[in-house]
Amino acid sequence: MIQKSYIWVSNYLILKSLMRQLSLYFLAFSLICFSAIAQEKRENLVKSNKWFIAGPSKESEETLNAIRIKKGIITITTKNNPKGEIELNVMITPSETNDGIPTNLSSESKFVEITYQSTQTIKLQAREGNSEGTGCVHGGSHPRVSLPASTHQFKTIKIPWSDFKQDELPDGKLLNIHNLCKFNFVNYNPISGSILKIKSVIIN
Structure with a gap:
């Protein structure tokens, strides 16, 4: 027992x-x-949002978005003998126009993650809503960071919001993530045939 x-x-x-x-x-x-x-x-802005382009790019806005929708990638090629800068824009909140309402990101959001390939250094501006309180129609601060060239392969980087400072100055005004309109990928001095490809832009 x-x-x-x-x-x-x-x-x-x-x-x-x-x-x-x-x-x-x-x-x-x-x-x-x-x-x-x-x-x-987590939304990938390459796949979810319409993108806008200005400057000496071989790709039109229509072509840019057609390739984006079909292949899930942004591709920009500089024209020969380019004049002026190339500016590639995407709103944080989806919009059919290059202006709209600013986005109030959660305080829990800490960084943006970008997968890209570029033959030149690109300036990434995080544009805020304007001081007049009319949203994203011109004006507003443009805190920014630099995306270093990655000529031969795609590179993924995580950029803390605290890295975005006005004019990239050490004491520059910090980005306000509660009033965020769009990302501007800017090539200030494009060289003939330079290429920028973006696979993903993800806010964390």
Whole structure:
């Protein structure tokens, strides 16, 4: 009788241990799934939003967006003997025009992640809404950072919001992520045939 009780207690402890392990595995699996779902919910502005272009680019706005929709990539090629800068824009909140309402990002948002390839250094401006309170129609601050050239391969970088400063000055005005209109990818001195490709722009 004692032996049977011992066996029963032993089996119970083994079962309890197995149940505890299964619970831990289930918790870990749930966290992984939740993380994957959260990852999927992050919008890639290349795929979700219309883009706008100005300056000596071979690609028109229509061509740019047709390729973006079909292939999920932005491609810009500088014309020969370019004059002026090339400016590539995307609103944070989707818009059919190059102006709209500013976006109030959550204070939990910490950085933007960009996957790109470029034969020249690109200035990334994070443009804020204007001081008149009329949204994104001209004006507003343009805190910025530099995207270094990555000629031969795609590069993914995470840029903290705290890196965006007016004119890239050490003491420049910091970006206000609660009044964010758009991203401007600017090539101030384009060289003939220079290329910029963007696979993803994801706000975290």
